[in-house]
Amino acid sequence: MKVNPGGKTPRHISAAEAAALVKSGDWLDYGVITGQPDVFDAALAARKDELEGVKIRNCLSLRPRAVLEADPEGKHFLWFSWHFSGYDRKKHDAGISHYIPVNLGEIPDYYRRFNPPVDVAIIKARPMDENGWFNFGGANLWHRAVIECARTVIIETNPAIPHCEGEMNGVHASEVDFIVEGDGQPPTELPNSPIGDVDRAVGRLIANEIEDGACLQIGIGGMPNAVCALLLDSGVKDLGIHTEMLTDGIGELYRAGRITGVAKRLQPGKIVYSFALGTKELYRTIDRNPDFQCLAVENTNMPHVIMQNDKVVAINNTTQMDLQGQAASESDGHRHISGTGGQLQFVRGAYASKGGKSFICLASTYERKGQRRSRIVLNLTPGNVVTTPRSDMMYVVTEYGIANLKGKSVADRAKALIGLAHPDFREDLERQAREHGLLPRHYY
Ligand SMILES: CC(=O)SCCNC(=O)CCNC(=O)[C@H](O)C(C)(C)COP(=O)(O)OP(=O)(O)OC[C@H]1O[C@@H](n2cnc3c(N)ncnc32)[C@H](O)[C@@H]1OP(=O)(O)O
Numbered sequence: 399m400k401v402n403p404g405g406k407t408p409r410h411i412s413a414a415e416a417a418a419l420v421k422s423g424d425w426l427d428y429g430v431i432t433g434q435p436d437v438f439d440a441a442l443a444a445r446k447d448e449l450e451g452v453k454i455r456n457c458l459s460l461r462p463r464a465v466l467e468a469d470p471e472g473k474h475f476l477w478f479s480w481h482f483s484g485y486d487r488k489k490h491d492a493g494i495s496h497y498i499p500v501n502l503g504e505i506p507d508y509y510r511r512f513n514p515p516v517d518v519a520i521i522k523a524r525p526m527d528e529n530g531w532f533n534f535g536g537a538n539l540w541h542r543a544v545i546e547c548a549r550t551v552i553i554e555t556n557p558a559i560p561h562c563e564g565e566m567n568g569v570h571a572s573e574v575d576f577i578v579e580g581d582g583q584p585p586t587e588l589p590n591s592p593i594g595d596v597d598r599a600v601g602r603l604i605a606n607e608i609e610d611g612a613c614l615q616i617g618i619g620g621m622p623n624a625v626c627a628l629l630l631d632s633g634v635k636d637l638g639i640h641t642e643m644l645t646d647g648i649g650e651l652y653r654a655g656r657i658t659g660v661a662k663r664l665q666p667g668k669i670v671y672s673f674a675l676g677t678k679e680l681y682r683t684i685d686r687n688p689d690f691q692c693l694a695v696e697n698t699n700m701p702h703v704i705m706q707n708d709k710v711v712a713i714n715n716t717t718q719m720d721l722q723g724q725a726a727s728e729s730d731g732h733r734h735i736s737g738t739g740g741q742l743q744f745v746r747g748a749y750a751s752k753g754g755k756s757f758i759c760l761a762s763t764y765e766r767k768g769q770r771r772s773r774i775v776l777n778l779t780p781g782n783v784v785t786t787p788r789s790d791m792m793y794v795v796t797e798y799g800i801a802n803l804k805g806k807s808v809a810d811r812a813k814a815l816i817g818l819a820h821p822d823f824r825e826d827l828e829r830q831a832r833e834h835g836l837l838p839r840h841y842y
């Protein structure tokens with residue numbers, strides 16, 4: 399790593415002293431995902447009655463956040479998130495968490511280009527090493543860009559997070575103002591939901607499309623991760639990984655020897671990711687393992703970077719798709735669910751890669767109030783946000799099949815998507831498509 403001297407000499411302070419640096423109206427950036435501070439968060443929550451209008455940027459809360467629990471009406475703290483977890487979603491339902499729409503890979507540029515106020519950045523990292531570096535563990539993301547903008551930088555140390563290799567995956571002491579000792583809790587684990595029949599059917603269809611030497615991106619959610627399990631059963635080999643999120647499924651493929659990265663043009667032989675989120679098995683696998691490179695998110699998610707590998711395969715999940723092929727992956731009407739994340743950037747990067755493919759997968763139905771509904775619909779739920787537009791859509795996969803929408807007319811798309819819907823809904827969808835002129839009277 400290059401040292402970027404900031405001329406600072408960090409001082410050890412208590413969490414209460416760190417929280418006392420915050421003033422009403424300040425903008426704070428919390429470290430994100432496994433970089434989220436805990437003892438600082440608790441100390442700041444304890445000061446709530448002295449503070450007003452403290453704005454905190456965060457992403458994918460993995461544990462309850464003390465500032466939100468202490469302030470259920472949002473009178474003291476405003477919470478802004480780049481991507482919602484289930485916890486953030488509940489706080490949004492309660493009116494105290496706000497989503498910032500973004501393509502995740504653009505976040506470092508956002509800080510560097512617009513230089514937003516960052517009064518205090520507080521990031522969890524490993525204790526300082528003998529060369530003065532605090533390693534970010536498995537969460538590089540946009541931490542360095544935040545530090546470049548921050549007036550005050552605080553590191554909350556935690557020796558329990560894995561030491562992860564990767565260019566600039568850390569901060570040097572000369573850039574840090576204060577060090578707070580953390581609570582030593584192990585990084586939060588994300589349990590894997592059991593793989594159901596629908597996941598298996600979708601996974602099998604996608605796995606059939608993956609050739610030896612393909613370079614994979616696995617998106618967030620149960621279904622993309624299930625594809626890894628199916629790949630374990632297939633004979634595919636010499637896979638490469640260039641992804642945003644490192645999942646347990648990728649860890650298993652690595653341990654089974656299916657990933658060699660020999661065909662990659664960018665960082666051949668290396669598994670490239672921006673954050674790791676899974677079980678302790680995954681955290682053990684990446685700890686001090688040079689095969690894994692944790693990079694800033696612009697180096698994983700920007701389409702012009704993604705396309706530099708050949709045969710990129712991007713696998714992402716959606717919640718609803720209309721008959722034009724627009725995917726709404728992040729909301730349920732006006733209710734925000736998750737975020738754009740890296741979905742659109744990986745769809746575009748994969749298409750631009752030589753021999754690349756993108757897959758948007760979905761179960762054909764879901765349950766709501768005891769009723770089974772189709773995820774493939776004539777019109778998106780009013781208020782629903784389009785994550786991947788129809789012009790970008792390539793392969794769509796449900797448990798009923800797979801269709802490549804590239805080059806297809808509106809009528810051909812509608813026809814193909816009706817074929818991927820659950821049989822119980824196909825007749826109705828076809829009637830609606832005809833009524834609204836998506837399917838013409840002749841030829842179809
Ligand atoms: C990480 C990378 O490498 S970058 C690219 C990946 N990122 C993306 O694709 C971003 C968009 N995608 C996503 O956020 C996720 O894949 C999702 C939300 C589509 C699926 O994630 P999962 O964790 O498998 O979703 P899950 O089934 O738990 O549902 C999440 C929520 O959405 C709701 N939901 C799911 N499907 C629907 C639907 N069709 N209609 C309405 N709500 C729905 C669920 O009820 C749940 O909300 P709740 O917790 O309040 O009950």
Ligand SMILES: CCCC(=O)O
Pocket residue numbers: 457458481502618642643737738739740741
């Ligand atoms: C934290 C972001 C996950 C995603 O890209 O969807």
